[in-house]
Amino acid sequence: MDTLYTIEHGAIGDLDALVNIENEIFDRADSQLSRRAFRYHINSHNLLLVAKSRAGENTVVSGYLLALLHRKSARVYSIAVRTGYQKQGIASALLSSAIRAVSDLGIERIALEVKVVNDNAIKLYQQFGFSRRKAIPDYYPDGMAALYMEMPLVSQKMKTRGKSGEACTTLDWISMYVYQDAHQGAT
Numbered sequence: 021m022d023t024l025y026t027i028e029h030g031a032i033g034d035l036d037a038l039v040n041i042e043n044e045i046f047d048r049a050d051s052q053l054s055r056r057a058f059r060y061h062i063n064s065h066n067l068l069l070v071a072k073s074r075a076g077e078n079t080v081v082s083g084y085l086l087a088l089l090h091r092k093s094a095r096v097y098s099i100a101v102r103t104g105y106q107k108q109g110i111a112s113a114l115l116s117s118a119i120r121a122v123s124d125l126g127i128e129r130i131a132l133e134v135k136v137v138n139d140n141a142i143k144l145y146q147q148f149g150f151s152r153r154k155a156i157p158d159y160y161p162d163g164m165a166a167l168y169m170e171m172p173l174v175s176q177k178m179k180t181r182g183k184s185g186e187a188c189t190t191l192d193w194i195s196m197y198v199y200q201d202a203h204q205g206a207t
Contacts, residue, residue, distance in 0.1 A: 025082060025110060027117045030068035035059060037081035038070070045100040047162070053086070053098060061086055067094070069117055071101070071110045085114040087122060087130070094122040096132035115148055123173045131170035133159060145169050 030038065035058055042052040053061075061068045066088050073082035083101035087094045096118065101110045122130055134141045136155060146152075150169040159166035 025071050025073040025105075025108075025113070027069055027071055027113055030058070030062050030070045030084060032059070032062060034070050034081050034084075035062075038084055041081065041084060041100050041102055044102060065089055067118060067121055069114055069121075071105075071114055073105055073108075073110070083110045083114055085118050087118050089122065089125070089127065092126075092128045094118075094127050094130045096130065111144060112148075115144070119148065119171075119173070127173055129170055129172050131168065133166040133168055135160060136165045136167045142167060142169075 035055055038053075038058045039055050046052045058068070066086065068087075069085045070081050071083040072079045080102075082105035083099070085099045086097045088097050096115070099111060099114060101114075119130060130150075131153075132145065132150070133156065134145065142152075146169075148171065150171045153168045153170055156166045156168055158164075
């Protein structure tokens with residue numbers, strides 16, 4: 021079965037789905053993002069990407085990534101994928117798209133914090149080139165320590181061609197990019 025999803029910029033119409041993902045994935049103690057916070061980030065200069073997956077005839081928001089943008093750095097504030105859509109490459113696609121987008125903006129480094137016990141996420145981040153920098157004790161509301169990781173970026177200032185041949189930036193390209201599961205045609 022093919023898994024088809026797109027990575028797009030978050031929009032006001034995605035608010036309900038984003039809040040539902042927060043409620044599904046994060047405990048209240050983990051400082052969930054509120055509807056108001058998502059609305060703010062959608063309308064701000066920050067980068068909010070959503071993964072939209074096919075579910076029969078419908079399209080559903082299956083994950084998101086929020087990166088806070090500063091002049092020369094970006095911070096992945098949150099990344100989440102709905103339980104039923106995990107292990108399909110969506111987190112990797114979101115992270116890859118975010119890295120391309122912030123690199124295109126001329127940002128020099130990207131950083132994040134992750135729970136020290138979240139081995140799967142740490143492994144994913146290391147595969148993308150993030151390095152462990154330091155542990156931060158008592159970082160999360162539940163008292164759990166965080167691992168601070170960062171990655172230097174080489175500004176790509178990438179230009180690519182859209183479907184009609186016109187030049188577009190990476191940010192435009194993200195909206196057009198479609199990911200397909202590597203197991204096409206598998207039963």
